[in-house]
Amino acid sequence: MRQFLWWCVWSMLLVWPATAQNTTDVKFAPGNYGAMVGGTIIGDEFFDYRLDVATGQEMFAELTVSGTNGTGTVYFNVLPPGSDGVAVYNSSINGNSATVDLTETGVYTIRVYLMGNDRDAGKTVGYNLDLSIQ
Incomplete structure (x- = not known):
C-alpha cells in the first residue's frame, strides 16, 4: 500500500504543469x-515575464547573456494565453532573437530557463x- 501511495504522489507531480519560481508583469513606461x-x-530555475497583448500585435524578444560561471545556455519560450506549457516560440530550437505574431488577446508569458x-x-x-x- 505504501508503494502505491508513493506512486500516486509521484505520478501527480509528473502531470501537474510547472509554475514559475519567479514571475513579473512587464509594463512599458508611458509612450x-x-x-x-x-x-x-x-540550475533548474526559470523566470516568467508576463505581457498583456491584443490580437494582431507583434512581439519582439531578444535574449543575451550578461555573465555566467558555465557555458551560458539560457533560452526562452513564448507561451500563449492559457498555455499549459506548450510554446508558440522556442529559442532553444529557433534562436534567442524572435519576432512573433500574436494571434490571441490576453497574457503571453516569456519563460527564461x-x-x-x-x-x-x-x-x-x-x-x-x-x-x-508593436
Whole structure:
C-alpha cells in the first residue's frame, strides 16, 4: 500500500504543469512600446515575464547573456494565453532573437530557463531580455 501511495504522489507531480519560481508583469513606461528586463537563473530555475497583448500585435524578444560561471545556455519560450506549457516560440530550437505574431488577446508569458550542463550542474547565468510589442 505504501508503494502505491508513493506512486500516486509521484505520478501527480509528473502531470501537474510547472509554475514559475519567479514571475513579473512587464509594463512599458508611458509612450514606450518596449522594455529591457534581466536577472539571473541558477540550475533548474526559470523566470516568467508576463505581457498583456491584443490580437494582431507583434512581439519582439531578444535574449543575451550578461555573465555566467558555465557555458551560458539560457533560452526562452513564448507561451500563449492559457498555455499549459506548450510554446508558440522556442529559442532553444529557433534562436534567442524572435519576432512573433500574436494571434490571441490576453497574457503571453516569456519563460527564461537553462538547459544542458548549466541546468544540470546548477550553474548561474545572468541575462538581459529586450522585449517590445508593436
